[in-house]
Amino acid sequence: MFEVKELPYEMSALEPYVSERTLSFHYGKHYPNYVNTLNKLIEGTEYADMPLEEIIRATYGKADKQAIFNNAGQVWNHEFLWDSMSPFGGAPEDALLDKITKQYGSYDEFKKQLKDAAVGQFGSGWAWVYEEDDAIKIMTTANGDTPIARGINPLLNIDVWEHAYYLDYQNRRAEHVENFIEHLANWPQLA
Numbered sequence: 001m002f003e004v005k006e007l008p009y010e011m012s013a014l015e016p017y018v019s020e021r022t023l024s025f026h027y028g029k030h031y032p033n034y035v036n037t038l039n040k041l042i043e044g045t046e047y048a049d050m051p052l053e054e055i056i057r058a059t060y061g062k063a064d065k066q067a068i069f070n071n072a073g074q075v076w077n078h079e080f081l082w083d084s085m086s087p088f089g090g091a092p093e094d095a096l097l098d099k100i101t102k103q104y105g106s107y108d109e110f111k112k113q114l115k116d117a118a119v120g121q122f123g124s125g126w127a128w129v130y131e132e133d134d135a136i137k138i139m140t141t142a143n144g145d146t147p148i149a150r151g152i153n154p155l156l157n158i159d160v161w162e163h164a165y166y167l168d169y170q171n172r173r174a175e176h177v178e179n180f181i182e183h184l185a186n187w188p189q190l191a
């Protein structure tokens with residue numbers, strides 16, 4: 001049985017960019033719903049004792065396992081998201097910033113491309129930053145899809161489902177993404 005993971009900060013810690021009210025629904029209702037639904041779907045199946053990432057890879061691309069994949073993906077994506085945000089977030093540092101600056105010409109240009117990708121994702125989904133072949137790359141996924149299914153380990157994600165921002169920003173996804181990147185993005189250190 002999967003359990004709801006603890007939020008690494010107070011529910012009001014990301015204000016004013018993500019309100020306590022938004023997190024009370026997003027962390028408090030949407031995320032546990034994915035966890036509970038996944039538990040119900042895998043009970044008594046071959047997936048019951050698998051680690052989450054293994055369930056995602058085992059159900060990826062299987063039409064008859066779509067519901068399990070969607071919910072497992074959403075559990076993984078949200079647990080990654082809680083760590084992709086921080087009250088002390090902002091720009092990356094050191095090796096990651098150097099790499100981004102060299103590759104994109106400037107951190108501003110990288111931010112623009114990340115924002116464009118996140119805003120341009122049609123419908124519900126996610127924007128991701130990851131490292132591959134010594135390059136920092138940007139991708140998006142739809143609905144519950146996740147780079148983990150393709151063996152990609154992300155550095156950061158941004159939730160662009162409306163439930164992530166609608167109470168605070170209504171239809172203004174671009175404003176949410178902008179504030180996320182400027183104020184909340186919790187970049188890891190490159191190894």
Ligand code: MN
Pocket residue numbers: 026030078159161163164
């Ligand atoms: Mn979400």
